Amino acid sequence: MSTLGNDTLQEEKEMINAIVFGQNIYSQYLIKFMENGYNKVANEFGKETIHIIAYWNISHSDPLPEDGIASIDSNKAKEMIETGQADILLIASQNYAGQQDFLSFFFSIGLDLDNIYIVDLESEFSTPKSIVDALIPYYSFRRLPYLEFHIADHCNLNCANCEHYSGLVKTPVFPDFAKFSQDLNRLKLFFDEISLIRILGGEPLLNPEIEDYIKLVGSVYPNAMIHIVTNALLLQKMPDSFFDTLKNCHDGSGIWISLYPVMNDKIDDLKSFLNEKGVAYGISDINSTFRKQQKLERSDDESLIKKFNTCFQKGCVNLYDGKIAACFLPFTTKYFNQYFNESLPEDGAVDLYEECLTTEIIRQRISKPFERCRYCAEPVDGPWHTIHNPSTLDDWVL
Template identity: 45%
Template sequence: MGDINIAIWQANEVGQTVKTIIELGYAPRLEKSTGTHIANIDFVAFEEDSEAGCMGLEEMCQRYRDGRLQMIVIPIQNYIAQSMFVTESIARGVDANVFFLASRIESNTFTEEQLYSFLTPLMQAKYLPYLEFHIADHCNLNCKACEHYSGLVHEEIFTNYEKFERDLHRLHEFIDDIGYIRILGGEPLLNPEITKYIKLIKDLYPKAAHVVVTNGLKLLSMPDEFYDVVRETNTYIWMSYYPPVQNKRDAIEAKLREKGVEYGISELNTEFTMKQVLKPMEGLGHFYHCMQAHCNNLYDGKIAACFLPFTTKYFNAEFAQNLPEDGALDLYEEAMSTERIQRHLFTPFERCRYCSDHSVPVPWEVMQVPSVLSDWVRE
């Protein structure tokens, strides 16, 4: 078949190990079975890093366009910014079919079968670098410009646990490994069944990093059972830090340390960004540069590249608007497949036209009551 050149995403320890496995294990078997010779392996990062031996994204894409690069390998454990790397490459003309996922490295030894199958086409890989889901749509803080529109949810809206359990098992049929899972809201600590969700994702996706994202207002009053489950499942608590919690921060940190759980706290949020618009933008190219386009969200048996297909309904109902609520894929549709899910998550949708590619900073505030359009939409 001839010679091919490969680029590996990130020259860190995992990337270096993947290179060694390809050189010593995968490459000889590929050449023996197909006649394809791997001539050269380089590393790539978003920006060129000569010290680390990485070319930049632009150089990689140019090599691909010139016919000097035939395969791009993403180590499964390099999940941070993984999807952004793929979409930024696609935006520069790289075909999605040249991306391959390197298997998770859990041992120093590999069977023959594992070496032959060490690289899987990304669009066929049963893996997502990231997944998030709501367990409460409503919130106890109700920030202005919250893109989940939590402040517009005027009653308690909890996810149905039994249905969610079925939905996650359905997803697991096609995606059996995830890098990073976040439990969100609204405010997830409002859901009295939160420990069930924590245990469920630990059981189905034990190799993932598990995180509960909270505004912290309820951390001091959560029962011991919550902290026991968080600790036993190695779940991480991430507190988005807002002004109403400033006078409680020390007490919250003392509580988290006392309970022996891993946690992190953001910088104080004194500013939000607003990018929602009512006049649709031309084209959908900005999807490939959007951070939110990598926030794969599971909601009511459907999956989407971000949460807006599921939360826009609250904005539409509040202000009698008709923003598109498209972009979600029903996991129970016939002929569902891993590849269909993967390609869907890398495809822009109509709702994207109502997110500007230029966000505007706004001071953090609690929304007005009753709410007004200017709380949510930029001029």
């Protein structure tokens, strides 16, 4: 298969056949950019031209563009890639924004991430070189679609089966703000942009410095949407300065309420309150069930890769104490181990201060399963409840 290199195209055929991810206006603009921009200057820089052969229609709802290019589903995309009809997948940078589990799409059809390229359509194209440089290998793209971090490990609700294990944190645990500021600026060395940043916990409203965290994120990543994820128990006690700080953030920033049964009769009051404050917000459906997938036995079978590929949490990239991981479990498992005197693995994190670290290394590591994944089973839904006092393994383990 002919593939694109980081610097030059390997000359195995006259052109590269590509599928475009999605079928919306950004996908259509990507095709025009490749035809009218990239391909016109490709040869000048020793790169092969790219021929778009299909849209990968993932939503099945977008209207068919009037450009004569085929619209295919995931099964057809898999077939075209496996048979060599398509060499690479292209993604418009705008379609890469937001919390979307791209890896599950790609892994589900057996697509090698080395054959995926982001087309940075938000760059300034002032020179021919900037046009060809807009085509970026997946692992090298310096934008994260999503990042989350805790500003409180403890909570005021204590839900059983909370995989952040917040109910097992019996004393207040806040990050050190100065250290977190240093870590976030360190992350900036590897990722220029982050589309969506969620500040959570535990319960983030418990942290008296929450406004400082919002301002910090807004200064380091001014183009990011910032969401405060809360159970809303304390929301109506927050000062006006908290809401004003959020309103000064990038468009789309606001409050996301994870609604639990204890707050079900407060929905109308919360909506009126937030409308009065003039802050953007969203409210989940009521969380009457919780997913339980924790187990104590290690899986030795070969299903680990498949399990990771379909895991809904692996796109929840988490920043914690100078490290980054595909999800929060490398950072929160310690609370389970301490409470129950267990020894579940606490691996899977990448130290941002590691020597010779690069964007590519980070993205490669957080795209692969780790030992902790072997202790997650197929999730089973159970009724929401608060943990027992004292907590028992039944609150957490299948």
